[in-house]
Amino acid sequence: MPALPLPPATISTSALPLIAEAMQASGVDAARAFAESGLGRPDRVTQGAAAAACDLPLAQFTDLMQAGGSQAPDEGRMWRCGQAIAAPALAELFPAGLEARRLDGLLDGLLADLQSLQHGTAFQRSIADDTCILTYRIIDPAIWPRSRDAEFTLAFLDAVIRRFAAGDAAFPVALSFEHERDTGASLARLAGSAPLYGQPSNMLAFPARLLETPVHPPSVLPVPERLSFRPVPASPAPAAAAEPSCAEIIEAVYRRLGQGQLSQGTIAEDCGLSERSLRRQLDRRGQSFRSLVEDARTAYALWALRETHLPVGEIAWRLGYDDQGAFARAFRRAAGTSPSRFRQQNGRD
Template identity: 35%
Template sequence: MVRTGQRTGLTPSRVVASVTVGLEEFIERQGGRSGEVLARAGLQPGLYRQPNRPIALRNYCRSMHEAARSTGNEHFGLSFGEQFAPEGLGLYGYGAITAPDLRTAIGNMERFFQVFQDNSLLKFSRQDGLCAVEYRLLDGDIPDRRQDAELTIGMINNVLKRALGPGCAPEAVHFQHPALVQHGPHRDAFGCEVRFDRPSNCILLRESCLERPMPDADAMLHNVALGTLQDLLGQAVHPLSLTQRVRNAVIERLPQGEAGLDEVARALALSRRSLQRQLADEGTSFAVLVEDVRQTLAEHYLRHERLSVSDVAWRLGYSEVSAFSRAFVRWKDLSPSAWAQQAAHP
């Protein structure tokens, strides 16, 4: 089968290299080998020395899973995000922590998120006395999302904690992915109820918290950071292809069994025929993309998430484990369990 996910011909989605600040040292402290982790993820060592340099977001997300594998810490992204200081986010972080209050800080994070990380969503909303800071990847070429979601929500929460103080916590934290067997570390990290299998990754907090002053408010530094961020915001955007958008919609809908052609077309505000025609123009089809997404995710889940075959089948939208097993044998000439054992001991 043709693997379409890496052949869009577009510039890969990017994140600024400041996200690697402290990564190599943290991997080593956790008992892993940073050089091997970065090599397997396709990243160079020492990227933190060029904090504004863009790096491939897909590779950075992969580094979280490779680090979890190397260190034996299945919650590596959560752990790294929990200790990541907002200053490590570079200009983007300073645009938030030097703001006069939390409302302005969150607004700046939403406004300039595309400077920090493109083809992703950071959305701020308010309703019924609560506000939500929502984060989502939009690039369907990035299948490995659990570590990234927990890392990024942790980084955002650290900005909120600057204003809330050590004695306060969000009302709740939500994640799109299912929970692992052990998810007590999430409650410890965020100090609140953590729910999984939700429509989005988000932090919920009381709207009254928005008036909290930022303890590191600095009007001059704030204006400098925002001015530079505004200049960067005007630079070229790297749009997603329809293939990438379809893959993303499929990834998000597979566990609910709602990744059919009609559901995805509605999600992308296209007619069924228009979606099929435009995908044909990009050299692929909806059926090929669904098959490719399922294979890519199956490999990822079996290699990195240590899930049972039945859990993988459910996450991929198969009604029966036997149907998934037959598909996997077609892809790999091995059963899922045999392939997972081989992947664990390359």
């Protein structure tokens, strides 16, 4: 039986009116970017989005980000766009988050709303020692690399934090991207921190003490009068907790892809299942956990060998192989050639 595919990655069109406005405010020709990504005229798209939100393929949305950022690649315009969108998005698109009393509650609500807005992505907040870490990634390797989308999203999160912790300039302490550096834009100047490129995830880190910052009421968040659109509708609460589906198990595997070991126990824990229940779910669809992981590893390896300059040994480590030889044998079984030969024939110059 063929490998089970990832569920489709989509994003709600409810965000498009705001994005068109933020692009214009950041010096991006929104009409050109919308046209180049196949979305048509911004006025027609945004009018339709405001009237009735629907789902857009996430790949087309990231094409929009790439098109906008390509207009002046050395000016970091999509980072500026992400900053410009923060205040109006909080006030108009994600107002529920402003009901929180502290920044930690606001961020948790915001990440949950973003997760419901975008399917096929992973947002997470964690704390390590005295540092809060926000991570974001598109989980489908077929959509990678989407550098301008990652910059836009982290800039938005960075601007949200700065808006409520404006009196503390000691953040971010770290900024990293999955993509390799592909423009001359100085994000170190724009973001206040020199980013690392080619990392396992897109990450923004800042002092955890800022999570205790009080959240100001919405009245202090001025929104340009020309921005007017509908907030993200609240998702109805499920009647009862349901056992994760096979699709959710597949997504759990891809969320951890490229970050080390992919054990059955870890994925079962992520899904709130026992290992036995996880196997049962996959067996119903004729899929074994081992074949699922092999398919995911192959997808990541194909992307990394084509689109990055990561050493083969680093790719093997990120995929959780014990050594480079084990990775090479597995890749040859899946692709019919060695990793080095594949890169020679398909990789970037």
